[in-house]
Every structure is written in C-alpha cells, then in structure tokens.
Amino acid sequence: MATTSQAHLPASMKAQFLDDFNTPYVLRSVPLPALSSPYDILIKVDAASYCHTDAVLAAGLMQPNPLSLPHVGCHEFAGTIVALPVDSLSNFTVGDRVGVPGRSFHPCGSCFECATGPTAENPDADPPGYSVYCQKSLNNGISSDGGFREYAVVDSRQIAPIPDKLTAVDSSVLMCAGVTIYNALKRCALKPGQRVGIVGCGGGLGHLGLQFASKMGFKVLGVDNADAPLNLARDLATGAVIIDARAQNADEVAIQLGKEDGKQERADMGLDSVIILPESQKAFEYGVNLLRNHGRCVIVSFPEKGFHIFSRDIIFRDISVVGSLVGSNKTLREMLQFAAEKGVRAVLKTFPLSKLNDLVAEYHKGEGGKFVIDMVLPD
Structure with missing residues (x-):
C-alpha cells in the first residue's frame, strides 16, 4: 500500500522477539x-x-494461546505518527502523539459486536464497524506483534491522542492497566461517597485504581498481602485505607467499616463494590466477604482454572458478579483526559529496549508498580 513519504525513515528497526516460551527475549x-x-x-x-x-504469554499459559512464534510482545504503548497511507481513513496526521491499547487490530466490522454500537445499556460502546470485543480481530502484542520494537503499525480506530500534560512513558501504562482499571471502576456503578475496594492494590492496575477511585470521590479500601506492594500503596497518599490481608480477615474489616458508617447489622456493613485483580481464589473470597449485602464484585483477572463462586453469596446475600475486560475507545480517551487533569500517574521504572530481559527480572520480584521500555534511554 502506498504511503506518505518515508524517505526520512530507516530501512530497518530493532525489535525484541520471543522465540520460544520460557526463554529470554532476543533483540x-x-x-x-x-x-x-x-x-x-x-x-x-x-x-x-x-x-x-506479557508474562503469561511468555510462559505459554495464555488460554486459548493465540501466539505464533517468534513474537513481539507489548499491548500497551505510545508513540508518534511517522507515516500514513495515501488513502488514509484516519483523522490523525504525521507528528501526532498517540497511545495504543492492545484491542482491537483490524476488527471484522460485521459481527454482532462490531455492528451493535452504543446502546442505552452501554452508551460507552465503540461505534458501529469497530469493537474491542470483536472475536475475529487481532490484538497488538497478543495475536499480532506489539510495542517492543522501534516502529509499529497500529489501527487508527483503536488509538487515542495523548494529552499535553502526559508523557509517552506516563501514557503507555494507561493503555492497558489504566483503561482496564478505569473501566472496572465504571462497572462498579457507584456514586461519589460510596465504598469501593481494590484487592491487589499495590500492583500495576491496583495502584492506578487507588488514584482513580479516590479522585472519583469514592471511599477507597485497598487490600494486598505482600510488604512491597503494601508499602507502595501506602506511599501514594490517596486517602485510601490500606489493609494487609495477612493481618486482618475480611469480616473484621467489613464490621469496622460498618461501624464507621453507623450501621447496626452485619449484612449492611462493608463495601458497596469490590474489584478483584489477583489470580487467586483466596483473594476472590476475601473480596466477596468484604461486600455488604447487594454488593457487586467486578472481576478483572482470569486465572487458568477460574474462580469458584459460592452460590450462597449469590442467593442469600444477593451479591452480583460481573467481569470487566478493557474499555472502549471512548472510555480510553475519557480516562486519558481524567488522568491528565487529575494527576493520576503510575509509579514506574524505565529501561532501554536492549534491557527488556532486565525489566522482566525486575517485574518478577513482585514489588508492584509498572515497568516501561523508554525508547529515549541509551542502551
């Protein structure tokens, strides 16, 4: 396909490849x-x-596994437009800074997901012809190559302009972690002043969620069970109450919250909604037990063996359980503006492209926050 002039671009680029599962990346x-x-x-x-x-994919644990190897990972990245096709259908121009989420690359445009568009029940859905839920589309960094490379082709329908107040590094982490937790908070269907809990509050999504939730006006409870993530969450100074799940059981926490709210009955004590981020049955049960009757549990993680849901919670306590994947392009843009204006920023560490394997090693230490390849850094 013919493009606008690429005379200023190099003929080749560097990229980090996963050549086999459970092996280092190769540049x-x-x-x-x-x-x-x-x-x-x-x-x-x-x-x-x-x-x-990315870690799940690299370990060969993504089910169903869409990977064909070798593979370039990363489904949350940011960049600057350098070329467009001459028959471009986008509203972007060369030089624009954009953020790129993983879903959805080249959607089919005709399945029921793509054809539906916004509805009264889901006003934030993508417009007809494009959907992040299209099952026939590819996904950057998952079923197609992603951002661990110097240049990338992206679908203009999925990207979003980066606000002036955000750097590329700040924006990259918002393209999956940010929009996912922001959308999960919207799925909680809460009003300012209500209580929300984030289980896994010191991780990449969790510590962003503490910031978003607090700035949305909710009363926020964060839960984690390791020292480094707990310290990270406490250092954010969001006003959230941070709980060490190893030291307090969920029933004690719910009763404490209920007393603060002037509640008299245990069934009316606890959170209005909770978001589950870890792939842990214990974390799921802890979160559900924090809920007051008629509360809502929003699941973001998808462990290989799933979660066991106790029917007594659904039937006798009227707990609802919903899932949340990512947000639409409308939600992505809304989230970026919110983050820029309200000062939501990830706690992160940066590495050059050549040090991706060092980044992975740091990630597996489990100390929380986000880890980013910054293309400006020297090798």
Whole structure:
C-alpha cells in the first residue's frame, strides 16, 4: 500500500522477539512493518509498558494461546505518527502523539459486536464497524506483534491522542492497566461517597485504581498481602485505607467499616463494590466477604482454572458478579483526559529496549508498580 513519504525513515528497526516460551527475549534487526489498510498508521514507538499478560504469554499459559512464534510482545504503548497511507481513513496526521491499547487490530466490522454500537445499556460502546470485543480481530502484542520494537503499525480506530500534560512513558501504562482499571471502576456503578475496594492494590492496575477511585470521590479500601506492594500503596497518599490481608480477615474489616458508617447489622456493613485483580481464589473470597449485602464484585483477572463462586453469596446475600475486560475507545480517551487533569500517574521504572530481559527480572520480584521500555534511554 502506498504511503506518505518515508524517505526520512530507516530501512530497518530493532525489535525484541520471543522465540520460544520460557526463554529470554532476543533483540535483532528487521525491516519496518508495512501498512496494509486505509486505517493503518505507522508510529515510532516512544514507550512500551510491560503487563502481567506479557508474562503469561511468555510462559505459554495464555488460554486459548493465540501466539505464533517468534513474537513481539507489548499491548500497551505510545508513540508518534511517522507515516500514513495515501488513502488514509484516519483523522490523525504525521507528528501526532498517540497511545495504543492492545484491542482491537483490524476488527471484522460485521459481527454482532462490531455492528451493535452504543446502546442505552452501554452508551460507552465503540461505534458501529469497530469493537474491542470483536472475536475475529487481532490484538497488538497478543495475536499480532506489539510495542517492543522501534516502529509499529497500529489501527487508527483503536488509538487515542495523548494529552499535553502526559508523557509517552506516563501514557503507555494507561493503555492497558489504566483503561482496564478505569473501566472496572465504571462497572462498579457507584456514586461519589460510596465504598469501593481494590484487592491487589499495590500492583500495576491496583495502584492506578487507588488514584482513580479516590479522585472519583469514592471511599477507597485497598487490600494486598505482600510488604512491597503494601508499602507502595501506602506511599501514594490517596486517602485510601490500606489493609494487609495477612493481618486482618475480611469480616473484621467489613464490621469496622460498618461501624464507621453507623450501621447496626452485619449484612449492611462493608463495601458497596469490590474489584478483584489477583489470580487467586483466596483473594476472590476475601473480596466477596468484604461486600455488604447487594454488593457487586467486578472481576478483572482470569486465572487458568477460574474462580469458584459460592452460590450462597449469590442467593442469600444477593451479591452480583460481573467481569470487566478493557474499555472502549471512548472510555480510553475519557480516562486519558481524567488522568491528565487529575494527576493520576503510575509509579514506574524505565529501561532501554536492549534491557527488556532486565525489566522482566525486575517485574518478577513482585514489588508492584509498572515497568516501561523508554525508547529515549541509551542502551
């Protein structure tokens, strides 16, 4: 496909490849990717963030596993547009800074998900012709190559302009972690002043969630069970109450909250909604036990063996359980503006592209926060 001038671009680029599961990434040079659709855009990647899903994919544990190897990971990144097709259907121009989420690359445009568009029940859905839930689409960094490379082709329908107040590094972590936790908070369906809990509050999504939730006007409870993530959550100074699950059981915490709210009955004590981030049955049960009757549990994680849901909670306590994947493009743009205006920023560490394996090693220490490839850093 013909493009706008690429005379200023190199013929090749560096990219980090996963050649086999449970092996280190390998850095090598390859040709720049080609544009294949009027919706395509070529960007120079400025920052690429590492997500838990990258670790799952690299271990060969993604079910069903869509990977064909070798593979370039990263489904949350940011960059600058350097080329467009001559018949471009996008509203972007060369030089625009954009954030790129993983879903959805080249959706089919005709399945029921793509055709539905916004509804009264889901006003934030993508417009007809595009859906992040399209089962026939590819996904950057998952079923197609992602951001751990110097240049990438992205779908203009999925990206969002980066606000002036946000750097590329700040924005990259918001493309999955940020929009996912922001959408989960919206799915809690709460009003300012109500109580929300975030189980796994010191991780990448969790510590962003503490900030978003507090700035949305909710009463926030964070839960974790390891020293480093707990310390990170406490250091954020969001006003959230941070609980060590090893030291207090959920029933004690719910009763304490109920007394603060002037409640008299245990069934009316606790959280209005809770978000579950860890892939742990114990974390799931802890979160559900924090809920007051008629509360809502929002699940973000998807462990290989799933979660066991106790029917007594659903039937006798009227607890509702819903899932939350990512947000629509409308939600993505709303989240970016909110983060820029309210000062929501990730606690992060940066590495050059050549040090991706060092980044992975740091991630597996489990100390919380986010880890980002910053293309500006020298090797």
